Amino acid sequence: MTRPDNPYVIIGGGVSGMTAALILSKFGYPVTLVEKRQRLGATLRGFSRQGTNFDTGLHYVGALQPDGALTRYFRYLGMPDLPFADYNAGGFDRIRFIEAGREIRLPLGKDATIDYLSDIFPEDKGFVAAFYNEIEELYNSSTFLNFNGDVRDAVNAECRQESLAARLNRGTRNPILRAVLSIYSLLYGVSPQETPYIQHARVAGSYFDGVKSIAGGGKVLAAAFEKLLDKAGVTCLRDSEAVSIAFDNAGRAAGLVLREERYIPARGLLFTAHPGLLPAMLPAGAVKPAFSHRLASLEDTISSHTLFCSCQSVIPIVQGSNLYVCLGNDIERAFLPGCSPADGPFYISRGISGKLGAPVYQEGLMFSAPGSYNQYARWHGSRTGQRPPAYEDFKAERLEAVRGVLLRHCPELKDTQALDGGTPLTNRDYLGSPGGGLYGTKHSLKQFSPLPATRVPNLWMAGQSVIAPGVLGAVISAFVACGCILGMDRLQKELQCL
Numbered sequence: 163m164t165r166p167d168n169p170y171v172i173i174g175g176g177v178s179g180m181t182a183a184l185i186l187s188k189f190g191y192p193v194t195l196v197e198k199r200q201r202l203g204a205t206l207r208g209f210s211r212q213g214t215n216f217d218t219g220l221h222y223v224g225a226l227q228p229d230g231a232l233t234r235y236f237r238y239l240g241m242p243d244l245p246f247a248d249y250n251a252g253g254f255d256r257i258r259f260i261e262a263g264r265e266i267r268l269p270l271g272k273d274a275t276i277d278y279l280s281d282i283f284p285e286d287k288g289f290v291a292a293f294y295n296e297i298e299e300l301y302n303s304s305t306f307l308n309f310n311g312d313v314r315d316a317v318n319a320e321c322r323q324e325s326l327a328a329r330l331n332r333g334t335r336n337p338i339l340r341a342v343l344s345i346y347s348l349l350y351g352v353s354p355q356e357t358p359y360i361q362h363a364r365v366a367g368s369y370f371d372g373v374k375s376i377a378g379g380g381k382v383l384a385a386a387f388e389k390l391l392d393k394a395g396v397t398c399l400r401d402s403e404a405v406s407i408a409f410d411n412a413g414r415a416a417g418l419v420l421r422e423e424r425y426i427p428a429r430g431l432l433f434t435a436h437p438g439l440l441p442a443m444l445p446a447g448a449v450k451p452a453f454s455h456r457l458a459s460l461e462d463t464i465s466s467h468t469l470f471c472s473c474q475s476v477i478p479i480v481q482g483s484n485l486y487v488c489l490g491n492d493i494e495r496a497f498l499p500g501c502s503p504a505d506g507p508f509y510i511s512r513g514i515s516g517k518l519g520a521p522v523y524q525e526g527l528m529f530s531a532p533g534s535y536n537q538y539a540r541w542h543g544s545r546t547g548q549r550p551p552a553y554e555d556f557k558a559e560r561l562e563a564v565r566g567v568l569l570r571h572c573p574e575l576k577d578t579q580a581l582d583g584g585t586p587l588t589n590r591d592y593l594g595s596p597g598g599g600l601y602g603t604k605h606s607l608k609q610f611s612p613l614p615a616t617r618v619p620n621l622w623m624a625g626q627s628v629i630a631p632g633v634l635g636a637v638i639s640a641f642v643a644c645g646c647i648l649g650m651d652r653l654q655k656e657l658q659c660l
């Protein structure tokens with residue numbers, strides 16, 4: 163039975179779950195946050211090997227200028243000042259095209275980007291300016307940044323959008339320029355052919371709104387969230403796995419059963435884990451089969467092969483910049499089911515976690531190459547730490563091939579030592595994505611992303627798969643879901659005062 167003192171129960175202690183817990187508790191509700199990993203914010207925290215820290219779920223984030231969208235959301239949550247680190251103004255992202263023998267930098271700020279790209283692509287000058295102006299306009303007018311307009315309309319509008327690839331094809335024939343303008347597809351894991359143009363704008367536009375990294379890495383943000391949750395009196399159950407959602411006689415979601423057979427009665431539940439995991443938690447017959455089927459068949463974003471390397475010297479090319487390496491001019495190949503990791507494109511990012519009390523300078527670098535879950539399907543039943551030798555051989559061969567190609571084309575990386583590596587199966591197990599996706603399910607023209615308000619009374623959804631990807635997308639999804647719970651007007655009023 164729903165009682166006024168029952169808590170809102172949130173499944174998943176990632177960025178979205180922690181954000182939602184803080185919002186609901188600000189409105190005076192008791193909240194219980196349930197996380198199956200031992201620590202909250204597990205995706206953000208990264209890990210360490212031999213004294214070197216590696217960032218996983220946070221390298222760089224946009225919307226962080228003093229009045230940027232994420233800054234305002236963080237301010238609302240009571241987030242303290244975080245130790246943001248700036249990127250190189252002249253090139254926070256670098257893209258090296260091997261076949262074409264050229265390297266292109268993306269400077270900070272829209273005008274600088276337009277000027278620089280117009281200089282090197284003079285015949286496409288008009289299109290470059292039009293493209294970036296549109297990106298900025300789409301980003302700024304997003305319903306999810308100012309809460310003006312109807313959320314359902316905004317989600318539906320996405321499906322009527324043209325794809326990023328179609329917009330690029332209308333603007334330019336230059337394959338290198340097309341690759342430059344769509345390189346961030348690798349950061350949200352959906353091919354330009356499938357990406358709604360507006361979804362691309364939510365990511366690319368956020369970088370004009372203040373792109374930063376956090377000194378100390380994602381674990382600094384996770385720790386700041388944890389402190390706020392503690393202060394707000396949110397009950398955080400760590401190492402606690404949600405296994406099923408209980409319904410009352412009226413067909414409303416009414417409680418949560420945990421792995422340890424504990425039952426938590428709830429006034430409402432917010433599910434923030436991978437949407438494909440929700441159907442298994444619902445009792446048979448509780449929801450329409452179409453709902454379960456739709457969630458279970460959502461496609462995952464791109465997967466990866468990842469090498470985590472340490473280096474005892476400064477590598478200038480990745481100081482204050484991320485490096486992308488494309489062997490050809492086409493980034494679509496990363497999204498093909500049979501993609502070979504050694505064909506790239508590659509993404510190289512230096513961790514800002516720094517040294518972990520190491521006596522010598524020690525830097526953690528992540529080399530990421532494409533991966534396809536299908537190539538690892540034969541080891542589907544295995545778990546991290548218990549994989550058969552055939553898997554280890556297969557993985558080692560692929561990761562060595564990636565490293566070989568990268569060292570050939572980026573000799574600057576020669577002093578790095580590989581300390582660990584991951585495959586699509588590693589992603590599946592660590593990120594909780596059934597298809598090994600790096601960023602949850604695809605925001606694609608080919609499928610409808612789940613909406614925060616489900617048709618089940620008292621059950622809502624949030625997370626990177628719901629509205630938009632990344633840390634910003636996860637935060638926004640929590641605000642929108644809480645708007646559905648509390649009343650959009652109530653939340654909107656508070657946000658507009660910020």
Ligand SMILES: Cc1cc2nc3c(=O)[nH]c(=O)nc-3n(C[C@H](O)[C@H](O)[C@H](O)COP(=O)(O)OP(=O)(O)OC[C@H]3O[C@@H](n4cnc5c(N)ncnc54)[C@H](O)[C@@H]3O)c2cc1C
Nearest residue numbers: 174176177178198205218219221222404435625626632633
């Ligand atoms: C390698 C990598 C690099 C990235 N880099 C960036 C970046 O530079 N910038 C950026 O903005 N974004 C980046 N991202 C994406 C960003 O980290 C995510 O979008 C964001 O952390 C997602 O938060 P979330 O709350 O939606 O999901 P999650 O962090 O996945 O949270 C869901 C939580 O639910 C828990 N859970 C699952 N099932 C259950 C259950 N049954 N019971 C209880 N708990 C459960 C999971 O353990 C998990 O902690 C990166 C991601 C990866 C993988």
